[in-house]
Amino acid sequence: MRTIEKQVAFGPRIPGSPGHAAMLSWLVGELEESGANVSRRPFRMTNALTGEKVTGTNVVASFGSNNRDRIFFAAHWDTRAWADQDPDSTKRKDPVPGANDGASGVAILLQLSRILAENPPAIGIDLIFFDGEDQGSYADPRTFSLGARAFVASAPLTGFRPQFGILVDLAGGKGVRFATDYRSWRDARALTDSVNAVLATYLPDRMELGRVMQTEDDHIPFLDAGIPCVVIFGSGDPNWHTTHDLPESCSPEVLEGVGNTLLEFIYMADKRP
Numbered sequence: 001m002r003t004i005e006k007q008v009a010f011g012p013r014i015p016g017s018p019g020h021a022a023m024l025s026w027l028v029g030e031l032e033e034s035g036a037n038v039s040r041r042p043f044r045m046t047n048a049l050t051g052e053k054v055t056g057t058n059v060v061a062s063f064g065s066n067n068r069d070r071i072f073f074a075a076h077w078d079t080r081a082w083a084d085q086d087p088d089s090t091k092r093k094d095p096v097p098g099a100n101d102g103a104s105g106v107a108i109l110l111q112l113s114r115i116l117a118e119n120p121p122a123i124g125i126d127l128i129f130f131d132g133e134d135q136g137s138y139a140d141p142r143t144f145s146l147g148a149r150a151f152v153a154s155a156p157l158t159g160f161r162p163q164f165g166i167l168v169d170l171a172g173g174k175g176v177r178f179a180t181d182y183r184s185w186r187d188a189r190a191l192t193d194s195v196n197a198v199l200a201t202y203l204p205d206r207m208e209l210g211r212v213m214q215t216e217d218d219h220i221p222f223l224d225a226g227i228p229c230v231v232i233f234g235s236g237d238p239n240w241h242t243t244h245d246l247p248e249s250c251s252p253e254v255l256e257g258v259g260n261t262l263l264e265f266i267y268m269a270d271k272r273p
């Protein structure tokens with residue numbers, strides 16, 4: 001929760017904004033403190049609504065860099081420029097504070113980095129923080145996940161060949177529920193089943209596994225490239241893309257359940273398909 005509050009205090013993390021720049025240096029500093037190999041991966045992106053060209057930066061923190069046997073965890077760190085779902089129509093051009101939508105996933109991954117620093121894993125771990133996830137136009141899904149697309153496009157060059165990945169998004173909100181994501185299930189079924197089973201042990205009351213939903217998120221470019229990646233996506237947050245996406249709308253219980261789920265994939269080899 002403190003790590004969410006810290007990010008929201010930077011202000012909106014919209015690519016090109018002062019809050020975005022401050023958040024980037026803080027994030028890199030936090031990760032370097034955990035002893036990870038940290039790299040910034042800048043890319044050029046165009047803001048779908050303004051047409052403005054800005055630099056986005058994906059951040060990768062690697063633990064056990066020499067281990068060829070690797071898995072990754074990912075979240076987006078940018079926040080949406082427009083609260084277009086705000087109940088008050090006069091606020092729909094204001095930025096989203098991004099507590100659940102952005103900061104929660106980053107907080108979960110940063111907590112993993114602190115645990116990894118103290119408990120070196122037997123498998124190589126990459127924590128990936130995507131930029132440019134949430135600046136898109138709903139009319140065109142390809143205007144979302146710009147950082148993840150740039151990252152996957154560079155994978156043949158950078159030699160990124162993980163066994164699989166797990167993405168977390170909106171996974172810390174008070175009211176969220178976890179349904180089955182269609183593309184995760186279709187393209188990475190064994191991993192989806194395993195993630196759902198572990199998540200259900202921590203957050204049994206929040207599972208809606210019989211419900212299938214389509215999530216446009218940063219896992220799609222990986223699946224399109226044949227890299228298994230499932231999303232843990234909290235649906236049903238009433239504050240999604242509004243000015244009310246604030247720390248008080250997040251839940252320590254949900255953050256802990258999702259974080260513990262990820263830890264099982266790091267430290268318990270039998271959970272990995």
Ligand SMILES: [Zn+2]
Pocket residue numbers: 080101134241
């Ligand atoms: Zn969003």
